[in-house]
Amino acid sequence: MPLLELKNLKKYYATQKAVDDISFTLEHGSIFGLLGPNGAGKTTLLRMITGIFFPDEGEIILDGQKFNPLEDSLKIGYMPEERGLYKKMKIGEQALYLAQLKGLSKSDAMDKVRFWFERLEMQTWWNKKVEDLSKGMSQKLQFVTTVLHEPKLIILDEPFSGLDPVNANLIKDEIYGLKERGSTIIFSTHRMEQVEEICDHIVLVNLGKKILDGTVQQVKHDFKEDVFKITFANKLMPEHLATHLFEVKQKKDHELVLQRHVDYTNNDILQYFISKGLSVESFNEILPSLNDIFIHLVEGTKSVTRSFQKVEAV
């Protein structure tokens, strides 16, 4: 049984179809990347999953049951992109307060806050005010307040923005840790290299619609363009290379990047080089990066200048 199931979610604003019929499922214990250009409808989608917005149409099934924003708030931890804290409030009290709002009892909240503060070495901050913290520190605090009630579903919108590499790694390790302990993480970002590194499964939305859904490996395979890199032990390369098998994309002294033509196999290419008397040192397929796929899919859809359209009320 999947943890979260979205069925034909729709949310129309007066001037825009923010989310237009999106469905996908999320398995337990996975890290899920929600990708999309600015204004694609990601935030609206996340707000529906967290119960801030009600969908106009469609259903959200959480843990096998119809999602109930009031009762399920303890199951969800949400760190929005537009996030903040009470500036004048002491850090310890703030974490306690937010935990209690989630529905934890006071003593429970206290234990959890203590545990997380110790874990991320924040004990000395307890009586400081948020306004005294650096951006990275308050980001860390924000992360703690999002996950300390150990929700089944953690939603992180751009969690690494503003963090230095050391702290980013710290948070990344925590995310892996949470996954291991059974949490499912939805991770929304524009940083494709992070998605590639962290996520198991991705969904790409654009103009309010889902345009891609699959595991990272699967998606990469789906979009591969038969590009290979081949290196040779000896530096000498023939001047003229046969063009019916492949197309040369890049050429360095003992390295070639080539695109195989559709009708041929890898073996054809290897045989060709062997017959030329070259000793092949390595032969690898180059899979497209998510970044390339993203740009390829989104470019030209006018998503950046998504025009406002008239939507009839439903």
Next chain:
Amino acid sequence: MNKIFIIARREFLSRVQKKTFLLTTILVPALIFGFYALIIYFSVKSEDNIKIAVVDKANLFGGKIENAGSDISFEFTNKDTALLRKDVESKKYSGYVFVPADYNVLGHDRLTYHSDKATGLMTQEKIRKKISSTIEDKRFLSLNISKAQLDSIQSDNDVQFTTFSGGDKPSRAGVSYAVGFVSGFLIYIILFIYGTMVMRGVMEEKVNRIAEVIVSSVKPFQLMMGKITGIGAVGLVQFLIWIVLMIGLQFLLPVIFPGMAEQMQSQPIQPGAVQAVNTAKSSGLLNSLAQVNFPLMLSCFLFYFLGGYLLYSSLFAAVGSSVNEDPQDAQSLTLPIIMPIIFAMVIMMKAVNDPTSGLAVFGSMFPLTSPIVMMARLAHGIPDGVTYSQLAISMILLIAGFIGTTWLAGKIYRTGILMYGKKITWKEMIKWISRKN
């Protein structure tokens, strides 16, 4: 419900634990009282020892001017004016009065007080009173009228105002006026202070970008209600402290200024009979004060305070949620909320005079103005100022009113709190309200 309480507790504690809360709560009444005490002190305390030379050529005063209980003293001399002038300049006297030999008591000749520097208003008044009352006595004498005769002729109590329901008790318009005005005005101030406090709180949450974090745990409506109840509790506590402090200071005042009470009593130096009339008047005041139904006033004050606060604070919260960083937006958006409050204030000023006029009745029924206007009518008592049925209707309408505005505000708030970077117009807000869900 529980979450509203958690939010309200934070709102309450975060405000009450601030140093500024203590400062304003204690300083404001202290300042008001300090101010009040200073005014009394200075008005009671006259300039130090004023010595006035009187050259009485006409023997008008017979060598004596009544000056009991004051620091003005009169000294009769026969020095000529040039010499007196010198005495005044050398500060022997503060000034002098010359009564010419041909002064006619019954004529309307004026006496002139000469001094080297300008005389303060209060002192002028005292000197005038003392000299005038002595001259008055002389006039009575020369017309063969005794003081007692005059008092029996003079009467300003020939007409008494009562209402049918009031029986024989005289009505107490003056006191009702004051009590009504003060309580109406207090509610007016409360609506402003705590309403804007709610608005600023909401704006803070929006600007700090914490709103979205919180509404992922609680419903926006709970957040709004928590904030409103928390700040309402702050207001209630602040008010209770003020009342306690006011009463405390009232008792303390005579201790701080021991001489003051006596001075205040001895100030109207008038011949006996007039004084008797005066005491009669002031005991009348006390009587009519006692007639104001204070338990009713106080409980209604509390009701209208809470009702008015709940009604307006939710509107202020809605405005706060629609404002972006620019405080100027807030100004233009609050205007439609402030207008009815000011309008209520205007009606209230009419209602204290005429509690049963059509405008006053309307104002005390209409939920947006009733908290302020009804206080003015209530001060006139039931059923003189307002009937029980009117009071009941007004209360029911106010409850319906605040349920209505909270519902309305909740709709605006829910959308506004998450809306960034866009100037919001009234037209859009109306759209949010009419949108279902």
